[in-house]
Amino acid sequence: MKKILDFRIVENRHFNENYSLLVITPADYSTLPRMRPGQFVQVAIPGCGITLRRPISICDVDVEENRLSLLVRKAGKGTTHLISMEKDEIINIVLPLGNGFSIDGIDSDRRIFLIGGGVGAAPLLYLSKALRKKGITPTTLIGARTPADLLMIDEFSRYSDVRTSVESQDAPDHCGLVTQHPILSESFDMIYCCGPAPMMKAVAGIAKERGIECEVSLENMMACGLGACLCCVEKTVRGNVCVCTEGPVFNINQLTW
Amino acid sequence: MVNLNVNIGGLNLKNPVMTASGTFGYGIEYSDFIDLNRLGAYIVKGTTLNPREGNPYPRMAETPSGMLNAVGLQNKGVDFFISHIYPVISAYDSELIVNVSGASIDDYVTVAEKLMPLERINAIEVNISCPNVKQGGMAFGTTTDGAAQVTKAMRQAWDKSLIVKLSPNVTSIVDIAKAVEAEGADSVSLINTLLGMAIDVERQRPCLSTVTGGLSGPAVRPVAVRMIWQVAHAVSIPVIGLGGIMDGRDAIEFMLAGARAVQLGTANFIDPAVTMKVIDYMTDYCERHGVKDINEIIGMI
Numbered sequence: 001m002k003k004i005l006d007f008r009i010v011e012n013r014h015f016n017e018n019y020s021l022l023v024i025t026p027a028d029y030s031t032l033p034r035m036r037p038g039q040f041v042q043v044a045i046p047g048c049g050i051t052l053r054r055p056i057s058i059c060d061v062d063v064e065e066n067r068l069s070l071l072v073r074k075a076g077k078g079t080t081h082l083i084s085m086e087k088d089e090i091i092n093i094v095l096p097l098g099n100g101f102s103i104d105g106i107d108s109d110r111r112i113f114l115i116g117g118g119v120g121a122a123p124l125l126y127l128s129k130a131l132r133k134k135g136i137t138p139t140t141l142i143g144a145r146t147p148a149d150l151l152m153i154d155e156f157s158r159y160s161d162v163r164t165s166v167e168s169q170d171a172p173d174h175c176g177l178v179t180q181h182p183i184l185s186e187s188f189d190m191i192y193c194c195g196p197a198p199m200m201k202a203v204a205g206i207a208k209e210r211g212i213e214c215e216v217s218l219e220n221m222m223a224c225g226l227g228a229c230l231c232c233v234e235k236t237v238r239g240n241v242c243v244c245t246e247g248p249v250f251n252i253n254q255l256t257w
Numbered sequence: 258m259v260n261l262n263v264n265i266g267g268l269n270l271k272n273p274v275m276t277a278s279g280t281f282g283y284g285i286e287y288s289d290f291i292d293l294n295r296l297g298a299y300i301v302k303g304t305t306l307n308p309r310e311g312n313p314y315p316r317m318a319e320t321p322s323g324m325l326n327a328v329g330l331q332n333k334g335v336d337f338f339i340s341h342i343y344p345v346i347s348a349y350d351s352e353l354i355v356n357v358s359g360a361s362i363d364d365y366v367t368v369a370e371k372l373m374p375l376e377r378i379n380a381i382e383v384n385i386s387c388p389n390v391k392q393g394g395m396a397f398g399t400t401t402d403g404a405a406q407v408t409k410a411m412r413q414a415w416d417k418s419l420i421v422k423l424s425p426n427v428t429s430i431v432d433i434a435k436a437v438e439a440e441g442a443d444s445v446s447l448i449n450t451l452l453g454m455a456i457d458v459e460r461q462r463p464c465l466s467t468v469t470g471g472l473s474g475p476a477v478r479p480v481a482v483r484m485i486w487q488v489a490h491a492v493s494i495p496v497i498g499l500g501g502i503m504d505g506r507d508a509i510e511f512m513l514a515g516a517r518a519v520q521l522g523t524a525n526f527i528d529p530a531v532t533m534k535v536i537d538y539m540t541d542y543c544e545r546h547g548v549k550d551i552n553e554i555i556g557m558i
Contacts, residue, residue, distance in 0.1 A: 001289050002290065003290075004290060004528070044527065050319065051319060051322055051475070052319050052526060053527060220314060221315060221318075222317070223317055223326070224280075224286075224525065226529060227282055227286050228281055228282035228286045228287070228302075228525065228526070229279070229328070229526055230279075230302075230311065230316070230328045231326060231328065232314075232317070233311065233331070240310050240311055240331060245286075
């Protein structure tokens with residue numbers, strides 16, 4: 001069941017001037033609703049001159065501590081305000097939204113490959129944690145423009161075998177695009193991908209070519225997040241569908257890419 | 258106990274709060290957040306004779322205090338509504354109103370004829386004001402002749418309460434309102450979205466795939482209040498007010514200007530439970546002002 005809840009900021013962890021991890025908990029101490037990896041939330045950000053909520057993917061859920069983490073990249077007015085918010089401030093959130101990655105009933109011997117680009121890697125952390133619980137250690141490849149855009153590598157390393165790919169020359173691991181990383185030549189049964197659209201399209205192309213099942217998480221602009229406004233549609237083999245309710249995660253076979 | 262009951266051209270509502278077409282889906286999308294039975298009425302999204310895929314993405318852009326949309330009446334058609342949606346939503350105890358759109362007068366009439374036997378649909382809202390479709394829509398709503406023709410045809414096809422939704426993209430909305438009143442409309446709802454446009458200056462492209470779209474949200478509210486006030490003084494049928502209502506205060510503002518009921522649209526996107534808060538506010542407001550019946554404040558200005 002979806003809820004509208006006030007959350008208290010427990011911690012605002014600034015990675016650098018562009019990125020923050022907001023760790024939040026329900027202000028009324030109620031128990032977090034059950035959330036699936038790949039789902040997202042709609043955050044109201046008052047006092048910064050924006051009207052609509054901002055959709056943000058769920059980066060991590062800590063059930064024991066009753067906490068939720070959102071990785072936020074400074075992009076416009078709303079996210080700039082959000083990353084500047086302080087501990088104990090309150091934000092209003094509608095959650096959980098969307099379908100999430102399909103991992104129910106997945107066999108533990110499956111070789112899983114997670115590919116994330118920039119802030120788009122966020123939902124893959126919670127996904128890798130969920131896979132680890134199922135006895136699967138996925139391989140995670142995270143791409144970024146510069147080393148400063150590579151975030152939470154230590155956290156990812158807890159649940160998966162992490163590789164990175166950075167476009168600038170000072171890359172700590174591989175230098176170049178994720179699609180050029182040598183790990184891609186290994187064999188995988190399933191790819192879960194989230195990042196900029198050109199990256200996801202390139203990954204989808206590779207997956208199709210090699211016959212690997214692949215899910216991607218889209219971030220089309222949306223207003224309601226509830227399937228009412230019909231603004232965030234993606235063209236699929238079944239026609240235009242709402243990314244907020246039928247997605248954000250789609251099997252690439254459903255898309256017209 | 259304050260009376261919130263209002264009558265809109267033969268349609269009896271338990272309170273004046275309705276939801277605007279295209280912002281509330283089929284209502285079910287909001288059932289986790291609110292008790293749909295508490296609404297005065299809810300208006301299901303624009304329904305056409307044949308299924309429509311709508312316009313290409315991007316269909317939305319946020320603008321100062323509002324948003325542009327260019328959905329283009331995406332819906333699965335009236336037959337799908339009758340077979341799949343109506344059986345589910347007819348269980349709710351609110352008035353159900355279907356917003357009807359068409360590319361031709363025949364389309365409008367055929368949809369009305371198909372809806373006529375549905376017991377729980379006591380009213381339709383005729384959309385002659387959608388700015389996001391090439392044919393029909395706003396084309397009918399921007400001339401007095403076009404508005405009169407659609408209304409006349411619908412009046413013959415539809416025995417129950419007939420609401421005509423007006424476009425603000427006209428020189429004189431009063432003239433259009435008078436024309437639809439003369440052809441037998443039971444009420445008018447206004448305003449639909451204002452035609453607008455936004456450009457992504459970095460990419461040097463329009464923000465919407467259709468270039469122009471419909472502006473909604475608090476940005477349009479003063480325009481809506483003015484038009485409601487003008488129309489309410491010019492016609493004798495009830496006026497339903499909408500356009501940027503974000504809370505209970507705004508709803509009261511529309512009623513003081515002459516609206517007998519209000520619709521909430523964009524506000525549902527920001528607070529999915531806003532309609533319930535508006536209903537509660539109306540009772541509080543009346544109590545604070547010593548008003549026993551909300552009808553007393555309608556059109557005070």
